[in-house]
Amino acid sequence: MSMTYYINVYGCQMNFHDSEIISGILESEGFSSTEDPESADVILLVSCAVREHAETRVLGRLSHLGGSSRDRESGKPLMVLCGCVAQEHGDSLLERFRDLDLVVGPDCYRDLPRLISESVRMSAVDFREGDYTGIEPVRMEFPRAFVTIMRGCENFCSYCIVPYVRGREHSRKSDAVISEVTALSEGGYGEITLLGQNVNSYHDGDTSFPLLLRKVASAAPCSRIKFVTSHPKDLGMETVEVMASEQNICRYFHLPFQSGSDVILKRMNRGYTAGEYLQRIGMLRDTMPDIVLSTDVIAGFPGESEEDFQKTIDLLEEVRFDNAFLFKYSERSGTAACSFENSVPEEKRLARLNRLQQIQRRITVEKSGELLGRTLRILITGPAKKPRQQAGRTEGNRMVILEETAFTPGSFVNVKITKADGWTHFGEPCGNPEN
Ligand code: SF4
Known part of the structure; x- marks a missing residue:
């Protein structure tokens, strides 16, 4: 048995x-x-x-x-x-x-x-160089699929445990990535997300990340392509140009900024300043004005003064991300930041997190409201929580609920947005999409 x-x-x-x-x-x-x-x-x-x-x-x-x-x-x-x-x-x-x-x-x-x-x-628990090419994953989220393009990380952000538990960065062979993507596309997967701790530093011989992205987009012409996570210090114009020129790459970008203060960014060992981060955002928005942006932020990193924290608020307000994943700093033993002095008291970390959450909630609601009446193309993902409803996702990852059950998961449907509730939207099927 x-x-x-x-x-x-x-x-x-x-x-x-x-x-x-x-x-x-x-x-x-x-x-x-x-x-x-x-x-x-x-x-x-x-x-x-x-x-x-x-x-x-x-x-x-x-x-x-x-x-x-x-x-x-x-x-x-x-x-x-x-x-x-x-x-x-x-x-x-x-x-x-x-x-x-x-x-x-x-x-x-x-x-x-x-x-x-x-x-x-x-x-x-030994570290090994190989990857899982040749293994057929049991996919649990049809019509959305993940494809690992690289494993490990060598950035050593001072708060992060990943380099110690995932080992040195190593990229998968581009041929292996392309054949996995091709098979998923032929199998009807409508959305394929390329995964890596720092996808921008992908390389396999002469194949850099922008080139891989272009090859993936043409190998899966009927699927949407996404990727996470990008590091601001490694994001270049070439990637942005590939995104803008390939219609099936989602106009969606997750770009963690972590702090708006240059002093804290330096202590975090992030390798960019707030100004350089904003320059990357400008590059994305100038090339793709409708791009949906999300980010990660840490509140209460050791040594974060009120002035530093205010700079994080300022950056959140200036960029007006569509969505943000907000965290209070948590010590991870073995990381450099664990030995830093001037730790921020727990209550203050929590209070700062709450402040950021309030600000982002308002921005998310305002940006969601801007979609009312617009027609968007959504990927049907399956039944919604309530009976006689179906759920789908926009290319910017917003969930849209339909009062319908007629569509096949994996199909694309044009939907007019009739109601917005934070990150969740409600809509009705209709004609051609605006984007
Ligand atoms: S935060 Fe990201 S880039 Fe920095 S060390 Fe961790 S996994 Fe690597």
Whole structure:
């Protein structure tokens, strides 16, 4: 009888896609998935270490699942922790959690079937150069798909744990990326997102990121193409020109700015000034005036004065992003910023975060309101939460709800926006789109 596995994922799109790869590895060896952790032979948690909150959540879930599981004689499931927390803490997790059987880092997923069958308590967390080319991921979000183009990061932003848990930056072969993209497009995937910690520094021989992007756009002419994450210091005009000239690359850009203060950006080791960041935004908007912009911001980084924080507010107000992912600074042990003096008290970090959230909420609502009455092309993604409704996404990633169930997931429909509620919109199918 084949073994069943239950998988639960925390964190970013990279982790989400890693869980699809893990499922692909297991299913190619005869495992089948289950939604019920109580009946699973193997429970896998794919963990995120980027923020303290995500790490605490996954370790809490581990304690809960381990504590509530059956004893070994009555068929206790094998407990496996994968992902960045596994890489960060390795063996020490086996000492801390007696119900945990395996700790497996992001470069060692190919070993999972063997480690599970050997059933020896251990950790596998070495860094390896290879990637997961050749593995067929179990895609969980039709008609949207992710394709990893590079793994690891060497930027060492002073607050970030990623370079320590994901290892050195390495790009996938462009041929492998193109054949995966081609297969997805032929399989009806309407949206393909290229993934990497810093996609702008992709290179495979003479193929740089702009060239890869152009090749991907022509390999998948019926799909929308997106990419995350871009680093402002590495974003050049060539990428912007490719975006502007290829109709199926989404007019959507996620460009983290993190702080509006040059003093704090330097302490963060980000490699750009606020002025240089604004110059990149100008380049995007001058070339594609309708582009949808989103960003990441950290409030309360060590040493952030009221004046520094005001500069972050000023930048948020000046750019008027369509959406922003706002966080309060959280210490990650092992990173440079952990040893910085002048830490901002927790209450002040929270108060600053709340202030940024209020400002961005207003801007998001105002920008969403500007879409009322306009016709946009949306990708139908599937049923909405409520019965007799369908959901779709604009190329700028806004969700649109339709009072219809007639469309096939993966199809594109022109929709007139009739109501806006923050990031969610409501609309009716109609004629040609404006963009
Ligand atoms: S670019 Fe900076 S923030 Fe992004 S993953 Fe690399 S070190 Fe972390």
